[in-house]
Amino acid sequence: MCGIVGAIGASGRVSKTQLLEMRDTISHRGPDQAGFWQSMSGNVLLGSRRLAILDLSSSGHQPMHDEASGLTIVFNGEIYNYVEIAAELASAGFRFRSRSDTEVLLKSYLHWGESCLERLNGMFAFAIWDETGQQLFAARDRFGEKPFYFYHDANRELVVFGSEIKTLIQAKLFATRANLRHVCKFLANGGIDAGSATFYEGIFSLPAAHWLKFSPRSRWLKIGRYWDLNPQQEMRLPNDLAYAERLLDLLLDSVRLRLRSDVAVGSSLSGGLDSSTIVSLVAKQKPQAGQETFSARFPDPGFDEGTHIQRMTSWAGVKNRSVYPEPNDLPQEIGKLTWHQDAPFASSSIYAQWCVMRLARDHDVTVLLDGQGADEVLAGYHAYFSAHLVSLLKRFRFLRLCRDVCHYVAAHGSGQLPLIVVGLLPPGLRLWAKNHRRPLALQIDLPRDGALVRRHPTRFLDPLHQSLYETLTETSLPQLLRYADRNSMAFSREVRLPFLDHRLVEYLFSIPAQQKIAGSSTKRVLRNATRGVIPEEIRNRKDKVGFAPPEGVWLRGPLRAWVEDVFASRQFKQRGWADTVVLERLWRRFKNGDSTLQGIIWRWLSLETWARTCMSPIQIDEESVPIGVGARPSGAATIRA
Numbered sequence: 001m002c003g004i005v006g007a008i009g010a011s012g013r014v015s016k017t018q019l020l021e022m023r024d025t026i027s028h029r030g031p032d033q034a035g036f037w038q039s040m041s042g043n044v045l046l047g048s049r050r051l052a053i054l055d056l057s058s059s060g061h062q063p064m065h066d067e068a069s070g071l072t073i074v075f076n077g078e079i080y081n082y083v084e085i086a087a088e089l090a091s092a093g094f095r096f097r098s099r100s101d102t103e104v105l106l107k108s109y110l111h112w113g114e115s116c117l118e119r120l121n122g123m124f125a126f127a128i129w130d131e132t133g134q135q136l137f138a139a140r141d142r143f144g145e146k147p148f149y150f151y152h153d154a155n156r157e158l159v160v161f162g163s164e165i166k167t168l169i170q171a172k173l174f175a176t177r178a179n180l181r182h183v184c185k186f187l188a189n190g191g192i193d194a195g196s197a198t199f200y201e202g203i204f205s206l207p208a209a210h211w212l213k214f215s216p217r218s219r220w221l222k223i224g225r226y227w228d229l230n231p232q233q234e235m236r237l238p239n240d241l242a243y244a245e246r247l248l249d250l251l252l253d254s255v256r257l258r259l260r261s262d263v264a265v266g267s268s269l270s271g272g273l274d275s276s277t278i279v280s281l282v283a284k285q286k287p288q289a290g291q292e293t294f295s296a297r298f299p300d301p302g303f304d305e306g307t308h309i310q311r312m313t314s315w316a317g318v319k320n321r322s323v324y325p326e327p328n329d330l331p332q333e334i335g336k337l338t339w340h341q342d343a344p345f346a347s348s349s350i351y352a353q354w355c356v357m358r359l360a361r362d363h364d365v366t367v368l369l370d371g372q373g374a375d376e377v378l379a380g381y382h383a384y385f386s387a388h389l390v391s392l393l394k395r396f397r398f399l400r401l402c403r404d405v406c407h408y409v410a411a412h413g414s415g416q417l418p419l420i421v422v423g424l425l426p427p428g429l430r431l432w433a434k435n436h437r438r439p440l441a442l443q444i445d446l447p448r449d450g451a452l453v454r455r456h457p458t459r460f461l462d463p464l465h466q467s468l469y470e471t472l473t474e475t476s477l478p479q480l481l482r483y484a485d486r487n488s489m490a491f492s493r494e495v496r497l498p499f500l501d502h503r504l505v506e507y508l509f510s511i512p513a514q515q516k517i518a519g520s521s522t523k524r525v526l527r528n529a530t531r532g533v534i535p536e537e538i539r540n541r542k543d544k545v546g547f548a549p550p551e552g553v554w555l556r557g558p559l560r561a562w563v564e565d566v567f568a569s570r571q572f573k574q575r576g577w578a579d580t581v582v583l584e585r586l587w588r589r590f591k592n593g594d595s596t597l598q599g600i601i602w603r604w605l606s607l608e609t610w611a612r613t614c615m616s617p618i619q620i621d622e623e624s625v626p627i628g629v630g631a632r633p634s635g636a637a638t639i640r641a
Helices: 016-025 082-091 101-119 165-170 180-189 240-258 273-285 306-316 327-341 349-362 374-378 384-394 398-412 417-424 427-436 463-473 476-490 502-510 524-529 551-556 560-568 570-575 580-591 595-614
Strands: 002-008 033-038 044-050 064-066 071-079 122-130 135-140 149-153 158-162 210-215 220-225 265-268 292-296 319-324 367-369 494-496 638-640
Touching: 002 016, 002 071, 002 122, 016 033, 016 044, 016 165, 044 071, 044 122, 064 101, 071 101, 082 101, 101 122, 101 135, 149 165, 158 165, 165 595, 180 595, 240 273, 240 502, 240 524, 265 273, 273 306, 273 367, 273 374, 273 524, 292 306, 292 349, 306 319, 319 349, 327 349, 327 476, 327 595, 349 476, 374 463, 374 476, 374 502, 374 524, 384 398, 384 417, 384 463, 463 476, 463 502, 476 494, 551 560, 551 580, 551 595, 560 570, 560 580, 560 595, 570 595, 580 595
Parallel strands: 265 292, 265 367, 292 319, 367 494
Antiparallel strands: 002 044, 002 158, 033 044, 064 071, 071 122, 122 135, 135 210, 149 158, 210 220, 319 638
């Protein structure tokens, strides 16, 4: 796991000093080694910060150069099946000087070229410079777990890239300007850079499952997709048990691969179905390892998962450590958190995750397995019931539809029904309803046209699979992966996600949609697969909490003065993004109990923090807590073992 930077076509444009400053801006991503490589011509500069996970020796240091081929690699991530790939390469005559997956990746590219991507099971963002062919080849993993940002100056035949946006800003090659269309999109939907656009004009993200090629000599840059889910792929098994057994086999193998590490491995545990499944499977495969789990808890019983966490740790025989995030600490820490994120974020749950990663660091656990991704492949959100009901409508299953709605209300109550009903509307009307269901307090002259509307191309005929595909590739998962990467790497931790093994995802998209949702039950095939694997009380849970703080209570209570300081500040008013009269009205309505406005209040706070913290190069002292907005002194979050 590393942070990577590079400048291609850089002779006379990016100095070694500039590149080292870029590299060391993300020292938190790799505290174990700092590397630098420059081509003989001075046209290519590569840098890396290493967090040693596999082969802790100097043999795994980066940038890694192969003298015979002229290839040099910088690599961020893990190739989980590197052992199997190395064995295949060894049979083809390759020899290795290290036990690192970096060397395996480099020689995979040397042997198979860009088709090596088809063989990789992992999370990765890497760049390989071919000195002989004078070409850069870069790629990002299938789901975008690891980031890759770049700036392309076509006039000067220059590409600069880095693991985080702050590295590109640090290069000082361009003026830092907000992408206002992206700002509007965030306020409307909470969306971030799922595609190529980012919050910054001129800075782009390489999309998940894509490669990038750049030739400074020929002056061209190309981007292409190397993997996608196949809507034509279908698998039909004889019964529910067969589907469940196949899922469990895939999940067990995914966990097995993700346990490969030369440092301590633990797990994040929220107490829900997904994280509990991972904790149990880790304990099953490494019963003597003394697995440690890390959780966020809250005094408010409506948001606390303590009962389920304790039930799961007792069942699996593992140790739990919990942190209680304090609302009074948030104004003091939000600046540093936002600096690490390089972007605003849609809810305070990101702060809870931040506290969990810090807790893992404090207990010297470097790698954490996590249940993230399960909701987007197994239909874990309430909104997916809309697609399920649309599917029944299309098949004229009206009685079944009525029965499932009744079952849903009986199991979950009627609170989510408006969201589900909106999902039943025709696409055009649904978009209008989503974008106009509540005011955003945007200034009228901001580029709202097109920014508030999401149109997704139809890839799957089944409505549920189409909805899952959209959240997997465009909406919820990309932002969750961003949050997890930045929060974990802020504390030099690595997060691994067994539910995002591409073999497992391909399987789940090939089986009938009824294996995900049936009646009022979500994740049907996983619930069947985990019978006897986790406690029944957790396997049959209908509610969903996770690391979600009581945000509304915080904003109306201990954070109220902070919110009002931000909204009343001259900085906020002079920025010209918010209609402050409308926002003040929304704030009063929220304080008086209108909880539907909680999301927009938080997004404006987060957006303003980002504007103050990230819109110009700044240095963050890793040992201190920088001031975000309206910070007040407070104590540390409470930690309990």
